[in-house]
Amino acid sequence: MNEMAINKIEVRNVFKVFGNREKEVMALIREGRTKDEVLARTGCVIGINDLSLSIRAAEVFVIMGLSGSGKSTLVRHLNRLIDPTSGQILVDGEDILEYDMPALRQFRRHKISMVFQNFGLLPHRNVIENVAYGLKVRGDSKAQWEERAQHWISTVGLEGYEHAFVHQLSGGMRQRVGLARALATDTDIILMDEAFSALDPLIRAEMQDQLLELQRRLQKTIVFITHDLDEALRIGNRIAVLKDGRLIQVGTPREILQSPADDYVDRFVQRRRTSI
């Protein structure tokens, strides 16, 4: 089969430098300096360092790494909440970095949605309005958004809470609202940034099951960020491991477990092996 056709998202040689001395930093990177050396010399932080990867349609692609490894930065490149310093990002073969603001808004409204670690819900709106937010923003009629939002509220199991406010809900319920909001716009791609990390273990397992259940039916392209190996192994079709903004290894859960690419990945995996 043609490899290009099934790649939903392509990230090519992306660099991201935080700070205002981008050119100098890029030169230093080309000289092969490390992240710490660059920081000491220029005061700039390298978020993403020459990263390329491709994500296939309808897979759950997990990006894993410790905090500071650049995983949250990377996922924000995919809907351009953050713009890279250099590189290319292709979605369905189109370079999204070429989009101007209106095109980018259309892209965000119809093609890609996102679930946030701390939910990012609107405190002054009730559950149904939160779920419908993406639909309202793109101008769907009230009848349309009400019906769609209602559908997804019952799908994630929040029936009866339509008119509750966010502060009245538990953490797990809040993230269900976040999930329903992302699903309601019916985008091909869903980005999930540590979506379950703020939840307690039981609720987290429940949410993971629900996500897998939904994914079996919906076949979305899901990019899932986590620092938790168990979570990665449980829900990922493929896992990418990041360190200091570099891609260390990509593979299926089995490949990651059985042949870790280096010490860093090995340390991640070690605890898992000893605990079995």
Place this chain on the structure above:
Amino acid sequence: MFPDNLTFSIAGWVNDGVDALVSNYGDVFRHISETLLWAIIHLENLLRITPWWLMLAIVGVIAWHATRKILSTLLIIGLLFLVGAVGLWDKLMQTLALMMVATVISVLLGIPLGILAARSNRLRSVLIPLLDIMQTMPSFVYLIPVLMLFGLGKVPAIFATVIYAVPPLIRLTDLGLRQVDREVMEAINAFGANPWQQLFGVQLPLAMPSIMAGINQTTMMALSMVVIASMIGARGLGEDVLVGIQTLNVGKGLEAGLAIVILAVVIDRITQAYGRPRRGGPK
């Protein structure tokens, strides 16, 4: 002694500037002045024509709508009744009219400026020292040129009041907008909200408690200017305080002073109640 050859003065230079402004643009300022005066006088007349009991009823309804407490509402009505009872009703209405116009102008200027300041760090870094100056400069200093431009009376009083009262609103609007949760902003951005939808749908509603606190501060500061305003010919409660001082009539001054305090309390309670976030919904 500070050596003479190192001193200089900007006084002459400033005086020339103001003179030029008055002689060249006097007509423009007169026009602004007349428009403003028209608004104040009509508002004042309206407030004074309104029968006292109807006025109390209107304030009562607003107070009830804001606080939802019977006791607070009755207290507010009672206090205003008291002002009427000591014979200061008419002056109360004059002061109220002046203050309302000053507040409306402050809101029209302050909220947009606050929004712009929240968007641009550069504008903010220019604006903040300017606001500091506006708040600390003794008001008589800018009253003189304002008097030259607009003449005696209500209009310069309003300008002086606005200059003094608008800074907290700008500051608190800016603060409120900047304090909106970063992740909420990220989320609405990720769903493709345009700047308009972001501002009116999310930022302003979430900054509302802070903005209302700003409006509250603005009204309070406007009230604290009424005595100074009466020195340049604005009528109202400040006039009685001034007369009280000039004639050593402590009692009269105290009556008017207390009336100002009562007006402040009433407006403070109402604006504060509106500023409290009310997320009722089914519990």
